[in-house]
Amino acid sequence: MADSGWLSEIPQLSRGELRDIRKFLDTGYREFSREYGEMIEGFFDPLLSFLVWFEKLLLATPWWLIIAIVAGLAYLSSRSWKLSLGVVISFFLIGYFGMWDDTMRTMSIILVCTLMAIALGVPIGIAMARSDRVQSVVTPLLDIMQTMPAFVYLIPVVMLLGIGKIPGVLAVVIYAIPPVIRLTNLGIRLVDKDVLEAATAYGASSVQRLMGVQLPLAMPTIMAGINQTIMMALSMVVIASMIGVKGLGQPVLKSITNQYFTLGLLNGLAIVALAIIFDRVSQAYAKRSQRYLEGMDNG
Template identity: 85%
Template sequence: MAESSWLTEFPQLDRADLRDIRKSLDAGYREFSREYGEFIESFFDPLLTFLVWFEKLLLATPWWLVIAVIAGLAYLASRSWKLGLGVVISFMLIGYFGMWDNTMRTMSIILVCTLMAIALGVPIGIAMARSDRAQAFVTPVLDVMQTMPAFVYLIPVVMLLGIGKIPGVIAVIIYAIPPVIRLTNLGIRLVDKDVMEAATAYGASPFQRLTGVQLPLAMPTIMAGINQTIMMSLSMVVIASMIGVKGLGQPVLKSITNQYFTLGLLNGLAIVALAIIFDRVSQAYAKRAQEHMKGLENG
């Protein structure tokens, strides 16, 4: 009884006032989208052009050449023939079960989103590492980005840009960029101060210290952030398919709505295969980079 009394006495906005606030915010956002939607859409046209070109390139390239290039890159990053063989077998099975085109579409989205996340996230992480004020400002934003449900990202983006590739890319980047920002900041802050003092004593400029000392020493941590960004991008594939992003996510969504168990299972396994390949390659590269830096420090 006391609890219900407390609830009734808790101060709340009147329903009419709350409804007016919501209507004002919705009307403001709709007016903003009508006023600036075309300009913002034209701003992303170069990205859309590149994304369409890259997707067509992957689809037009012979399957054996795509597999050879990916397996070669996996081997160069890891120096493991087992990983290279696993890449070949995985992509052969993907093609055998008729999922090649959707896999190439998904790869194009993931690679573009990862490159964009790196291009945006690493400089922000560097700025956070150099300024406590920047870190205090950006950290709460990252907290919100990581705790906000992924579906919520789709609402303003779709209202502003409609459905298609670019809204999907923006939603994926917003969802996946926090790890690379956080771990870039952490990696640079963990660089030994004695090493930085030695570089300063040798007359290195701030830019030289950043590119020649901090970033190489922080590279294993940064690679861990890139690894997490790739994994989070792949986890957004199915959600992004809801706004028209073609790839492995659309068959999974179709299987959910139509109860096609086998279709969802096979495409889900293809997403898992991509996740494992990207994870193993990035982890192996990070490990090799860490061993290389330890060798330089010992030398």
């Protein structure tokens, strides 16, 4: 049996010292939240107003129009009538089983979170692709964000902003943003150097190379990142419901606490249906863009 006496030689904090450090950090964060909490809430007021407006818009829009719009977007992305028919059937069943309002609330949160993740993640991915130093700084942060338990994200935002939509949105965005950052970085770095040299030879500036060459060629990879971001955002729906985010997650949480099997199953299947729809549409668009680029190369 190996000797473990060397463990006693490692300096360790005493219980009292560890308690003092925890108390110091907890007190510091509470004071920070009391001092700047209202200012930070005020900063997010426009986002909250937009969320409330968008949710009301989806709830007020006739169901047939929502289905027509989503089915139309699915067809434009995939050129597949089978996928569009699947969208129609899925949303019809969601409405038939009385989950329409919660589905619209979930869609509003997911769409806003995805747009925020894209708006923040793509520029960060571009910066990583253009600078090895930025990549060396951001990559460890992404590793932490992807390995941190999802519940941990709720603690600081709830302490700072309380219960409601904004804390839920922030937690979802933090949890879901790493894939779009990583794959934007990867997609731009995989662009053929010969293509960039040709663009430079034609007098293209750095911005022109980025917007006209790198981003279009990296779009299939970026779309794969967006696809993963959407899936991760949907996976946070139930967890975000614990801090007051309304939608399909709250009935699932209620079914867990009260053992309502059918309620949890139906709402869980609605979340799965949304995930499949978003997944198929984004994947179909990525494949179409890939075929378009391959056609240009062959041409």
